[in-house]
Amino acid sequence: METTIEKHTISVLVDNEPGVLARVIGLFSGRGYNIESLTVAEVDAEQKVSRITIVTSGTRMIIEQIKNQLDRLVPVHRVRDLTDEGPHIERELALIKVAGTGDRRIESLRIADIFKARVVDATLSSFVFEMTGSAAELDDFIGLMRQLGLVDVSRTGVAAISKGAASL
């Protein structure tokens, strides 16, 4: 039995109807699968279609199961494994609040500049930074801010899309 754990990013198109997110989440909790991140929003208001992006991990067999189980849900239109299907972009947005004065405050601003994080709120004793990037880049930035007065983080989870002209 293979035991290598793989991390996969899966895109799911669903009917935007009541309970559809509960179905997806219930599937993961009921069958003991991991969710590392999950994002959802309507992407076609006319057709009432939402796109869910799930980052999950498991053995190859589990990943295949997850995709098949998702595909089996009645309101699910399409399931695509972006990790398997080739090059794709993953992005996450975070809002990061840092409080402090003096050198630490200046240092946080300098580092934010290096990471291309934007200041979206400032007081005399705090900043809120907005940063977009890969999950790993956000981790790095947040890790540095932790030493400079981090007080709050809000992250969106991963949104992902394949490269090139093809649609999902």
Added chain:
Amino acid sequence: MSENKLTGAEIVIKALKDQGVDVIFGYPGGAVLPIYDALFKQNDLRHILVRHEQAAVHAAEGYARSTGKVGAVLVTSGPGATNAVTGLTDALMDSIPIVCLTGQVPTHLIGNDAFQEADTTGITRPCTKHNYLVKDVNNLARTMHEGFYVARSGRPGPVVIDIPKDVQFAEGTYVPPGEVKHKTYRPQVKPDLSLVEQAVELIANAKRPIFYTGGGVINSGPMASKLLTQFVRMTGYPCTNTLMGLGAYPASDRQFLGMLGMHGTYEANLAMHGCDVMINIGARFDDRVTGKLSAFSPDSKKIHVDIDPSSINKNVRVDIPIVGDCAHVLEDMIRIWKARQKRPDQVALKQWWAQIEEWRGRDCLRYVKTDPIIKPQYALERLRELTRKHDTYITTEVGQHQMWAAQFIPFEEPNRWMTSGGLGTMGYGLPAAIGTQIAHPDSLVVDISGEASFMMNMQEMATAVQYNLPVKILILNNQYMGMVRQWQELLHGSRYSQSYSEALPDFVKLAEAFGGVGLRATKVSEVDDVLNQMIDIRRPVIVDMCVDQKENCFPMIPGGRAHNEILLGPADQMGEETRAGEATPEEGMVLV
């Protein structure tokens, strides 16, 4: 009422009729009163009043499994819906098409903790194939038709439609079934032909093949069973059925090895273990079948035909996965087999059959006959003989009696055997027998039961009496939860914790109290007479068959063990069996 407008309740009734429903099993309550009122005003749709909502679903399952149609259920909100949950889960696990209508508090009260309110769609989400809450009467007809489509298409399953009371009163437009098409749900029924071709090549070149077929063949319809029988006979290969698949291949055929799995036959399990090509049609490599996964049929190439892609490679990695409906796949297999003029390796096949016959020669279902004490196996052997000429349907509860029934009652055709496989629901058999009898009023319907299981839904005797349904409840009464006792004996040092059926009622008097007939046999000499009476009486009958209290069900593959580590019963004189407890590995003990 304005023209072309119907109330929600009337839409429900009209949709049920248009979906071909002639019987609905249910129990009224505050939140479904408008639907009951609409039922009252018509005569085409028959309502069967059960005594507990769980039984309504099981009865609908019995109806569905014995007819191949969708079973219909109607229950009220709150406790009505929560009581139905066990039945719905049972139907989900065994892939039985059910549409269950639940009443709901009026839309403006939803979320208000109103009287008899429960979050029905929330509670039933994991135990249904799909569910709906209908908040607008103009979506009701479409949802009803869609619900039936989802329940019966692809891998069948239960669907809940939750209908608030104000929606039942409101007026809306009816749309007939033909105009409703599901937006996206289109299960694949036709297989990928190139995979079928590969499968046929593998099958034709097998040296030690076996067909391992399951409930998917039954669910596909009677044609699938015919095609399976045809194909198996064309190849000359052995065939074993799962618990859910019994009847798909005629039990009397020499190529049939009996049921496989935890309490399956010696020959079926060893053939599975030793085969070089396994042809799985409509079975799902359930843990009752595979035993220890790492030792499951180690040297075989595996073909898996399933309509549900998520069943493939779930437990066991297979070499040729074929997604499709069993009948379609079998049809293609037969066509390609004929076109390519396939002929199996007769020398190898002869050797394989010689090996299988040697295993079969162990006569693994043999038991020590006693007199006057009735062995449960003996009672079932007599039932088999005495019902041979009858048009018989068998349901069971769950436990030892269920496994003995699977071992000792032969099924020649599909849809004759109704048992709770996946969920293992005690209390399933009596309501399922009621549903079966409703569908087949002139047939003999026997619920093979245990005294403990029977008591879980015995209130349904009143339903049987009310509708004059001549169901026969054959209780193999050993005064124990027999399967629990067996496991305690084998795995827990014979510490019979809470498994003795203390304070049992007098089942003969109980039958009479309900207005049925009670019979009892306590010794071998009484068995035939009691069974004959049971068969002949055209009323609900409870038979209290007092059997050996300590009999165990063999063969048995204890948890965590492989097929070739199967235990045989005390009647087997070969003397190589070990006691289950001594040799069960620790990881096996935690398994159920």
